[in-house]
Amino acid sequence: MVIPNTQQTLAGRTAIVTGAGGGIGEAIARALADAGAQVIVVDADERLGQSVAESINASGGIASSFAVDATNSAAVEATVRATLKNSAAIDIIVNNVGGYRTMRKTWEIPEQEWDDIIALNLKSTFLWSKATIPGMLERSHGRIINLTSGAGKTGAGMTLSAAHYAASKAAVRGLTWHLAHELATHGITVNAIAPGPTNTARFRNVRTPDATAALIAKIPMRRLAETGNIADAAVFLASDQASYITGITLDVSGGWTMS
Numbered sequence: 001m002v003i004p005n006t007q008q009t010l011a012g013r014t015a016i017v018t019g020a021g022g023g024i025g026e027a028i029a030r031a032l033a034d035a036g037a038q039v040i041v042v043d044a045d046e047r048l049g050q051s052v053a054e055s056i057n058a059s060g061g062i063a064s065s066f067a068v069d070a071t072n073s074a075a076v077e078a079t080v081r082a083t084l085k086n087s088a089a090i091d092i093i094v095n096n097v098g099g100y101r102t103m104r105k106t107w108e109i110p111e112q113e114w115d116d117i118i119a120l121n122l123k124s125t126f127l128w129s130k131a132t133i134p135g136m137l138e139r140s141h142g143r144i145i146n147l148t149s150g151a152g153k154t155g156a157g158m159t160l161s162a163a164h165y166a167a168s169k170a171a172v173r174g175l176t177w178h179l180a181h182e183l184a185t186h187g188i189t190v191n192a193i194a195p196g197p198t199n200t201a202r203f204r205n206v207r208t209p210d211a212t213a214a215l216i217a218k219i220p221m222r223r224l225a226e227t228g229n230i231a232d233a234a235v236f237l238a239s240d241q242a243s244y245i246t247g248i249t250l251d252v253s254g255g256w257t258m259s
Contacts, residue, residue, distance in 0.1 A: 009239050011036035014087040016079075018070050018128060019097030021048030023202060024147065024195060027227035028094055028234045033061030035235050037092065040083050041065040044097075070097045070124040073131075080131045092143045092238045093132045095125040095172075099202060100165035114164045121168035125175060129190075133183070140187035143238045144179060147230075148172040148192045148249060150257045169194075173249055180247030189246040191237045195230045196253025225252060 015032045019025040021043030033039045033056045041056070043049035046067035056063035064086075066079045083090060098121040101113065125146050136142025149169040173192055180190040197215055216222060233252050236242055251257045 009035040013037045013091040014089060015092035016040040016042060016090060017094040017096055018042045021045050021052055024227050024230045025096040026052050027231040030056060031231035031235050033063055038062040042068050044069055071119040073127050076127045076131050089139055090132050090135055093128055094145045094234055095128050096147045097124050100162050104162050106163040109164060117164040118168050122171045125172050136188045137186055142188040144190040145234055145237050146172050146176050146192040148194045150194050150196050150253055177247050184246055192249040193230060193233050194249050194251045196225050
């Protein structure tokens with residue numbers, strides 16, 4: 001794989017990155033901006049999203065931010081309309097927002113928490129894709145990049161996560177395949193990235209040091225992924241170098257998942 005590394009790889013393109021106020025989403029937003037894209041930083045936390053956008057601009061990139069509930073269709077559609085007032089097109093959508101609250105056994109998950117996590121991980125991916133696809137169809141060009149997880153492939157036990165998270169991330173893989181088939185003849189690629197355990201604040205907050213050490217011991221490379229590893233994969237999939245790649249799930253896991 002050749003990862004684009006010039007400032008002009010995505011020049012003239014506009015990208016929306018959801019859940020970009022920190023962690024993997026922030027790294028992806030910064031990497032896309034470094035590659036020349038105008039980046040729309042979307043996060044539920046207005047302060048975090050604005051901080052990332054301001055930092056990108058201060059570094060010479062072009063970014064703006066929106067505070068959005070990524071599971072609310074009206075808010076999603078309003079954000080897309082607002083973006084198109086200042087940009088000719090939305091070329092790239094990175095459906096990164098997601099996660100889970102805490103590790104639980106399946107029988108301990110409250111019904112409302114199940115619904116919330118499914119919406120956060122799966123419904124959000126559907127809503128943002130649905131809102132941006134019509135414009136991509138008009139131009140016969142677009143890149144949809146969905147963040148799934150090794151949890152969607154190996155199951156909750158392997159990842160020390162939870163059933164609703166694993167189920168929703170597996171569903172994101174299925175949605176990726178379906179969209180890739182639907183859009184393949186329209187110049188739009190749809191791919192997923194499945195990060196392995198990644199060194200983020202959220203990861204550190206839900207795992208003890210002993211649990212982290214035990215997990216690292218199962219990773220062939222014997223280390224966690226860094227957010228930049230995931231961001232490099234996103235830039236590649238957004239670039240013209242990946243124009244003949246669609247429907248894949250790219251494992252960025254240090255060998256933790258192999259397919």
